[in-house]
Amino acid sequence: MDTLKxxxxxxxxxxxxxxxxxxxxxxxxxxxxxxxxxxxxAPVLRARGIKVRVWNLDSRVA
Amino acid sequence: MKRxxxxxxxxxxxxxxxxxxxxxxxxxxxYVEPLLTFDLDVFVIxxxxxxxLLSLVPLYEALRARGYTEExxxxxxxxxxxxxxxxxxxxxxxxxxxxxxxxxEEVPTRVVRAEQLIAICLQTGRDKDRERVRIFREQAExxxxxxxxxxxxxxxxxxxxxWTP
Numbered sequence: 347m348d349t350l351k352x353x354x355x356x357x358x359x360x361x362x363x364x365x366x367x368x369x370x371x372x373x374x375x376x377x378x379x380x381x382x383x384x385x386x387x388a389p390v391l392r393a394r395g396i397k398v399r400v401w402n403l404d405s406r407v408a
Numbered sequence: 409m410k411r412x413x414x415x416x417x418x419x420x421x422x423x424x425x426x427x428x429x430x431x432x433x434x435x436x437x438x439y440v441e442p443l444l445t446f447d448l449d450v451f452v453i454x455x456x457x458x459x460x461l462l463s464l465v466p467l468y469e470a471l472r473a474r475g476y477t478e479e480x481x482x483x484x485x486x487x488x489x490x491x492x493x494x495x496x497x498x499x500x501x502x503x504x505x506x507x508x509x510x511x512x513e514e515v516p517t518r519v520v521r522a523e524q525l526i527a528i529c530l531q532t533g534r535d536k537d538r539e540r541v542r543i544f545r546e547q548a549e550x551x552x553x554x555x556x557x558x559x560x561x562x563x564x565x566x567x568x569x570x571w572t573p
Contacts, residue, residue: 365441365547368441369441369547369548371442373438373510373519374512374513376437376438376441376442377434377437377442380434380442380443383442383444384444384446387444397480399446399479399484399489400446401409401446401487401489402487403487404487
């Protein structure tokens with residue numbers, strides 16, 4: 347079986363650590379990250395003809 | 409989203425819905441890394457109607473009266489497309505009953521427990537559900553005893569074994 351080069355293994359481990367760090371964020375922070383993801387994904391999806399709407403988190407608060 | 413949740417709370421207070429909880433990708437995001445989604449999936453228990461049929465019509469009418477419009481399967485509430493899913497089986501009923509009380513920017517809300525979100529993924533059974541179960545196992549704090557009870561009650565133990573060899 348192939349083994350990963352140490353530097354690649356380190357990169358994967360760092361990636362994994364980042365995902366766990368993201369998982370530990372407060373919910374409101376995560377929602378902001380989701381909206382950033384939407385902003386990144388929307389142009390690609392729209393170019394494919396998929397209608398999507400990026401959330402507006404700044405709606406008036408009563 | 410803060411205002412969206414306030415509207416959901418108002419609907420519950422006014423008796424348009426009996427109870428709601430956030431599920432789907434945003435529910436999962438509560439427990440794991442942020443997941444890309446464009447809809448806010450909201451499970452609802454609807455008040456008993458005379459016909460005892462599950463109908464979203466009164467809910468949609470109440471939202472229309474508040475000025476919110478439908479967009480495909482969703483209703484756009486304060487800039488967020490919300491998809492309402494009535495509790496159509498025992499698992500969803502339980503998920504709503506046992507949903508976790510939390511708050512989003514000081515607005516009280518409810519999120520389906522991680523264990524029931526996992527069970528819903530198993531029951532739904534799409535590729536993306538399988539991937540979500542993998543992420544839950546990797547990142548979420550799951551009460552394995554509680555999960556075992558959920559899986560047993562809803563006949564999902566075999567599927568769990570298949571998906572988590």
